[in-house]
Amino acid sequence: MPEISRKIFISAGDPSGDIHGANLMRCLLEKDHKITFYGLGRENMAKAGLHGLHDMSQKSLMWLHALTGLSAFLRMKKDCIRFLRQERPCAVILIDYCGFNFYIASAAKKLDIPVIYYISPQLWAHGPWRVKKMKKLVDRLLVVYPFEKSFYENAGIPVAYVGHPLFDEIHKEGVNEGIVTELKKQLGETIVSFLPGSRRQEIVRLLPLFLQSAVKIHQKIPSAQFLISCSNDQHFDLISGITKEFTVPCKIVVGSVHEVIKASSLCIAGAGTIILQIAYYLKPMIILYKISPFAYFIAKPFLTTPYIGLVNKLADKMIAPERLMCKVNSAWLVNQAIQLLNNPQKRQACIHELSLLMDEIAKPGASEHAADEILNLLGSKPS
């Protein structure tokens, strides 16, 4: 008797979602080789076996980009809904990217197809009322932070904590010790690294502030050397252009984020998942987020968490200094950086707290756990 293939629709938009989606697909295929994946993804998911309806590589559905690419967005939505209607997959798996994925979830619910949301958008940090939409649209939510479980459970959403897939990636990739040694040999022992993020706007907002502080840190600690992590080649010219405006010597490293972090004595980063990577290597850090005063005014009533840094939110206390800035305040940043570089007690306290936190959450196996949860759900619903 021929084996019956199970069709699963999977959708991920951004690059990190593509990596986590690809890992999840591999885990699902290991456990059930009859699954065929259709949907939206980038090169990693395509390599893992996705039959893509659209290539998401050049697509961005954030803010103004969403308006300029409205026709492409509508075409993509129409194609996905047509696929769901015609092929009736046994499940829809959505990965983060709620700007688009909520539309897919809505269409799937109308067709009575189970919807599983993997890596929830950070509704607990801003716009918590959207949890009502989530409840309407999702059959099972797989969350990556422990505190998210109670947040969604309180809203009555079936939820499971599976761990963060980032730690799967870190374990898989490992660190190139050769690069770490080379960086230390070139720059010495006191390395301060700047990790402004992977988005252009974040770099433009944060890097000048970082470099302004670097000049002052260098004046007070002349042995300090500076590294800038550039997530991809596209931003190299931008970063290089900004660094030329400042007198402090900086080395720009494209890629090799883990190595940059591991070689550093102190990391200064924007608020994002990068914080977890820094915490994984137990490096003291300072977390910054900079927005315009108008954006702060608009967002302020909806900021429900007292912390902007993930490590502080996870620990529910301030273990790494953080600040949400509306105007440039390099004095605060310089002061914190010097304390973390020169004060061994403060440094050690930060490292100790990070190690306690990482002992709790930095375990690989998130994709595997997520795959188990999905198969459990599918097992109860015959395809």
Add this chain to the structure above:
Amino acid sequence: MPLYVLLLIAFASLIASAISYFFAKIKLFSFALLLFYTCNTFLSFFLVHNHAVFFYTIVMFLIVLPILCLILFALDVHYGLFCIDTSFVLVIVWLLMPVLFVVSLVSYILKVIHA
């Protein structure tokens, strides 16, 4: 009631709504907003009622549109109606409110000059 009193109330309610919004005092914000739009509707009527096109443009774009946006946002917050994150409407509202006040102020100044 003299028009400058209405203008003063409109200004005070604009400030009050901004402060109450920032500190998430929803009831006070709703009251200040109601006062602001009521004052400005009367001001627009008394100041530009003889310019029908100008008056209706103000009413449609600077009064009805933001109020409609706020109603949709409130409904979305309560019932989770839309797939899209509707919080962007607050940007529209907070850009249009000072514009409405400035239009009222300029209309008043022009009326005083011409009187």
